[in-house]
Amino acid sequence: MIELVAGVDVGGTNTVFALIDQTGKIHAQDSFPTAAHGKFEDYVKAIGTGIFSLSSALGYEHEIKAVGIGAPSANYYSGCIENAVNLIWPGILPVVEMLSMEMGGIPVVTTNDANAAAMGEMIYGGARNMKNFVVITLGTGLGSGFVVNGEVLYGNDGFAGEYGHIIYDRHSDRECGCGRKGCLETYVSATGIKRTALEMLALSNRPSALRQILPERLTSKDIAEAAAEGDELALRCFEAAGKALGEALADLVAVTAPEAIFLFGGVANAGSLIMEPVRKHFENSLLSMWKGKVKILFSSVDEASAAILGASALAWDHLRKNKR
């Protein structure tokens, strides 16, 4: 009999769920639009029903041992999604308790997307033999998941690891969605790189392909494509983002002294365009005792499945801990 867990990715747009084994192989997968259910109770029921359907259709004997949920603003300790800004249900949502009931009492665990990504890296990815590492997710914003002594760092309240919201530049005028100014994610994220591009277009007269794109439509992907073709202004945007991230990661090393830092997500797809300046500024900025000792790597978890893999890794980790 094969042992499986269910991984659930609660996204603002879609909810994806899958049955996954200990090697990270996906045995079955499905999804539905997150906003299809106005009541959160119905939404959780739909997840439970969806998992049972996948299980019924599976042509071989198996057992679903646990469920892991990656969700915005999810609190590992309380098992609740707490005031998520990009979901339609306000307030405190006891997703673990509700889904566990729906699933006949099997263990259910939850955490936020970046912590799930860190779990995925530890169980299936490049951090398999590491006890101290960090995953930085570079998407619309900048998320982070810290692993310390082989455990995700949740902190006192379950919400540790918001590295996108350390202040990168205390003299900055860049407004962040959090209401403050100068947060790292206003420099290093898809939207941060776009801001840098708009700033550079204003400051320089240099010709650039980016001048042909409506500011509202400009994306970090456009900037990466222009940079790949040698557009100097676009290249400078990645140099600036790499500088900010490299410097900020050097500060991070002074706190948790990880073995490696993994970059993951849309912006990381720019490859050496982002990695080269990150590594250069990181090494230049490190305290001398850490120079040459801390690796910066791309995540080795398949991006398309990373969210459900991370969620399932959380479930495997939970089972592993409770066997001890």
Added chain:
Amino acid sequence: MIELVAGVDVGGTNTVFALIDQTGKIHAQDSFPTAAHGKFEDYVKAIGTGIFSLSSALGYEHEIKAVGIGAPSANYYSGCIENAVNLIWPGILPVVEMLSMEMGGIPVVTTNDANAAAMGEMIYGGARNMKNFVVITLGTGLGSGFVVNGEVLYGNDGFAGEYGHIIYDRHSDRECGCGRKGCLETYVSATGIKRTALEMLALSNRPSALRQILPERLTSKDIAEAAAEGDELALRCFEAAGKALGEALADLVAVTAPEAIFLFGGVANAGSLIMEPVRKHFENSLLSMWKGKVKILFSSVDEASAAILGASALAWDHLRKNKR
């Protein structure tokens, strides 16, 4: 029979050692000048002999269960003092192995001063019921000890927790002893506050008692005394230090989300002069989810004995872990 541990504080000037019980009571204590022994072997022997002498002179039955050593640049994992800049012996010093042999094989553990302070706070001080907290030591420099899930955060190499060396201001010209510019400890430490005072004396024409003190002799204690008497320029120095520390601690919360942050050491003795601006700027700078939720407190471990208490706490923690 009373169970005791020995706490050893390896200082640049003096080495202090004591026999301490589980409540933090010091049963016997002695010290000698650290540089009295040119060879490190002889130095370690002198510690061993010193502990045995204390033990022999004690008028009641007892057992010494372990030794904890707080030392500069001490690595918990390797048990070595590694390239300490303020000790007379260069290179890698296997202090744990050598002292354990000297002491007949009982467990010996070591870590740096700030981590030992965190241990002291956890075993004897205000963090007794906390699993996630930070101790910031404000002396000549700024040290930090992070506790996560009830364990000191050592990181991959044993040297995590150098919060004095995060970059507070990326546009700063303040040179740090580490060779970089803008480190937090160039703003928030006895020497940092002195720098701020010298800067303010240069920038302002305002009369101040600090103008009557030779720059070379000026100390943070002078500045605290002037501030206590209402000297406006001196008050501004503490406001500036409190702003820098409050802002930097808000960033720290975004990483480890502690329950409390303890301030300890010489500068902390300035009391409300430093605490008020720290708390004000900390609260103003926190991400909204943490506002009002993270305490900033003074250490409740007696400062005069904190170093040996912290070292002994490390020994008790080691014994506790190995009982499990």
